[in-house]
Amino acid sequence: MADRLSWVPDDVNTGLPSAARLYDYLLGGGHNFAADRELAEEFLRAQPNGRAIARLNRAFLRRAVLHLVDAGVRQFLDLGSGIPTVGNVHEIAQKAAPGARVVYVDFEDVAVAHSQMILRDDDRSAVLREDLTEPDAVLAGARGTGLIDFAEPVGVLAVGVFHFVPPERDPAGVIAAYRDAVAPGSHLALSQFSSDLQPEEMAGVVAVMRQSPDPMFPRTRAEITALFDGFELVEPGVVPLPRWRPEEGSVPEDADRAGIFAGVGRKK
Template identity: 50%
Template sequence: MVSTPDWVAAGVDTTTPNVARIYDYWLGGGHNFETDRATADHLERKLPWVRQSVRLNRAFLGRSVRFMLTQGIRQFLDLGAGIPTVGNVHEIAQRELPEARVVYVDKEAVAVAHSELLLAGNDRTAVLHADVRDVAGVLESPQVRRLIDFSEPVGLLCMLLLHWIPDEDDPAGLVHAYQAPLAPGSMLAFTHITADLRPESLTAATDEMAARRGDVPHTRSREQVLGLLGDLELVEPGMVGCGNWRPAGPSDIAEDAVWNELLYAGVARKL
């Protein structure tokens, strides 16, 4: 009989592929199962750039968190976080600043269940099971109230999130609603998929995602993504391809230059 790993919460289905665990696998993490790995490998055969894009996104997450720490930010709200796997926010922030505080938010019960076990014993982190579109529910939750002080700057993270919010759900309004109660000096770090440079690759990706999951990302142009930021002010170098935002070394950049541009990335400050 095969034993269940101690990070798997009771009741979690380990036989059905899960997007959070697939993401973990692509990042080289250990919180995934054979069904996740098989699905991930199938997707990668169809979309050979997908693993590299996920890793570029994760590398940008690390750079943006470290940058925010240098700007005096000590608390982070990670929306649509998935499983806090390899290179996660609290690991990065608390390595450099042990008192840093992090709240992860995700609507997937599987990701939240895994996260609760992985974060057990760390009283400076919490995970909230919620849809990010319920802004009041997130900001007024016990987890956020315990760890986030809105009188001090907050690092708001929207990695690979906003392209899942359709126009009818007003993603620009969502960004505004989250940043409105934050103190001046707060920052938003984001990545967003785009078809500006390689539309044929994104068409193949969305077709495959529709066949596999039913959810399809909403690719947006540069102007459309910039329009989501409202009055927030981008820090240098502005909104650029994910691999080109302040790369710290070769691992932050893809060998194929176009792959660096499949995701827009940026950090914006509330004045």
């Protein structure tokens, strides 16, 4: 057990589950603990498609990053980046555009520790331990890395994370702060759970996550679309996760059961 836990920061309470480690478990990762797996199994009882949804969300991240690279974006701010797994943003972006720069942002200790380990030899990527709902601190930290030039277009990624931002933290205001900080030509890629898709399953997920330190706040399609205020939505707009610019033959028959809406917008 000591060997298995040697990668865990000393101050991590392994008996307290986290959304980042739950997501890692759903994706088949190994950086999770018994408490995370127990919560994840409850999540899966409420939403049996949970593992597929996690994979679909990761696939959307890949498609969105590649779209932004095609649009000329060469620097990325990944909010709520989570525990590193296959297909990280810097891997996707730097393969498509070798000079691309990435700053990851998360406040979960295991996610930050593993990001630091993975990025130690990559001078074009960095990780900040910050709360994405504190944009002033995040933006200052991103500037401090020397990797993000806010005079040039930035890809702001908020993939599978804003359903953890409660209404009282003003999610629209948080997004607006990032929007106002970035140059024209910047993009926002966002996905989040919705109460419009599979409402019964979503209610069950909300009940499960209420038991954790990371409760969830699903939003309607209209509310999610409103988060793109000040951005021009690119086609096909805000749609169920697998329907956003799918690769040929990749849309499942039950695409509308993905539980998550996704979209990408460009700042004019």
